[in-house]
Amino acid sequence: MSLVYAGVCSHGPGITARADQADPELRDEFYASLDKMRQDIEDSGAEALMMVAAEHFANFFMNNMPAYCIGMADQYEGPIEDPEWLKIARTNVPGNSDLSKRVITEIMQTVDTAFSEEWKFDHGISVPLNFLTPRYDLPVIPANINCQGPPLTPLGRAWEFGKAIRRACDAVPEKIALVGTGGISHWPATPDSGKINLEWDAEFMRHFTNNDKHSMLGYSDEDIYRDGGQGGYEIRTFIATAAAANGAKADVHFFKPIPIFATSCVCASFQL
Amino acid sequence: MSLYYLQKVLYDINRDLAVQKQYQDDADTLFDNYALTDEERNALKQPDIGLLYVLGVNGQILMHFAAFHKIEWADYLQLMRDGITEHGPVREGVYAMTVVGERFTDNGNVES
Numbered sequence: 204m205s206l207v208y209a210g211v212c213s214h215g216p217g218i219t220a221r222a223d224q225a226d227p228e229l230r231d232e233f234y235a236s237l238d239k240m241r242q243d244i245e246d247s248g249a250e251a252l253m254m255v256a257a258e259h260f261a262n263f264f265m266n267n268m269p270a271y272c273i274g275m276a277d278q279y280e281g282p283i284e285d286p287e288w289l290k291i292a293r294t295n296v297p298g299n300s301d302l303s304k305r306v307i308t309e310i311m312q313t314v315d316t317a318f319s320e321e322w323k324f325d326h327g328i329s330v331p332l333n334f335l336t337p338r339y340d341l342p343v344i345p346a347n348i349n350c351q352g353p354p355l356t357p358l359g360r361a362w363e364f365g366k367a368i369r370r371a372c373d374a375v376p377e378k379i380a381l382v383g384t385g386g387i388s389h390w391p392a393t394p395d396s397g398k399i400n401l402e403w404d405a406e407f408m409r410h411f412t413n414n415d416k417h418s419m420l421g422y423s424d425e426d427i428y429r430d431g432g433q434g435g436y437e438i439r440t441f442i443a444t445a446a447a448a449n450g451a452k453a454d455v456h457f458f459k460p461i462p463i464f465a466t467s468c469v470c471a472s473f474q475l
Numbered sequence: 476m477s478l479y480y481l482q483k484v485l486y487d488i489n490r491d492l493a494v495q496k497q498y499q500d501d502a503d504t505l506f507d508n509y510a511l512t513d514e515e516r517n518a519l520k521q522p523d524i525g526l527l528y529v530l531g532v533n534g535q536i537l538m539h540f541a542a543f544h545k546i547e548w549a550d551y552l553q554l555m556r557d558g559i560t561e562h563g564p565v566r567e568g569v570y571a572m573t574v575v576g577e578r579f580t581d582n583g584n585v586e587s
């Protein structure tokens with residue numbers, strides 16, 4: 204098997220942009236958990252990092268919105284946001300087009316993913332990479348699930364996407380780490396930013412930790428919008444990662460609300 | 476009225492340095508590529524973050540645009556609230572404010 208790591212983490216822009224406004228103790232504990240993820244990924248011997256992200260209009264718009272898209276380039280760039288605002292410098296990030304092509308080809312056996320030979324990262328990928336591959340020395344395969352422009356892909360399809368990712372990772376000789384990134388409940392970039400439904404988050408994280416497919420797929424988008432906000436749609440990335448973990452249970456390394464980061468911040472990895 | 480094109484011009488500005496330059500140098504010519512009302516053109520030019528929010532611009536698109544204009548986070552949130560006070564509730568889209576008159580502070584407590 205060549206999926207050597209599977210985990211999830213948060214990606215809100217506040218994690219870097221508003222670091223100085225957070226409770227220092229809480230922030231540093233979260234940063235330490237992200238650094239542990241970095242170490243675990245390095246220790247896994249991963250030769251590429253596949254990111255299952257939920258981007259925010261860096262590449263895809265309602266003129267041609269793919270439910271799923273995977274990058275197939277040798278180089279990516281980001282972040283698109285003002286670097287002084289996000290507090291992450293613009294940089295080129297290495298990819299591996301040949302590996303991407305083989306992964307995409309296998310995924311297409313069951314999921315009609317789009318692909319792209321160009322890709323700009325926004326905070327959805329740039330914030331996690333800032334912690335997970337701070338030297339940008341690990342080739343990245345970006346994947347996106349549309350969680351922004353409704354109609355959105357059903358949760359059950361996100362599960363199938365994750366299963367296809369696992370199959371594709373296991374079919375290539377390279378060792379691949381997989382990281383899903385998204386928020387749980389949040390009302391990002393609105394006047395309600397910082398509102399967090401901790402009860403809903405805890406329930407979802409319980410289902411996620413147990414890799415309880417039935418419960419994770421039991422939410423409707425109406426439920427999610429009401430209880431988890433428009434940011435809650437991003438649980439699709441967690442669901443796809445859980446599917447890729449193929450029934451494995453997860454360990455939660457960090458799960459606490461940090462309102463200035465706009466969500467309950469999470470680091471978790473599966474016992475592959 | 477033409478939220479699709481209003482968001483599209485913002486999407487193009489947010490992701491492309493050349494479009495950002497055109498927006499700064501000659502916004503009218505840039506806007507001619509999109510079906511925009513005069514109200515939308517003015518809101519984009521000022522920029523009127525509050526009105527753009529009320530018109531239904533997706534918060535992620537608006538947040539990146541506000542960052543491009545170097546608007547501080549707390550000011551960005553307040554500009555959206557002011558927009559609602561002035562123009563009424565968000566008219567379209569999924570980024571409406573859910574709770575009127577509340578702020579969610581760093582401690583997670585709700586302040587009126």
Ligand SMILES: [Fe+2]
Nearest residue numbers: 257327386437
């Ligand atoms: Fe997000």
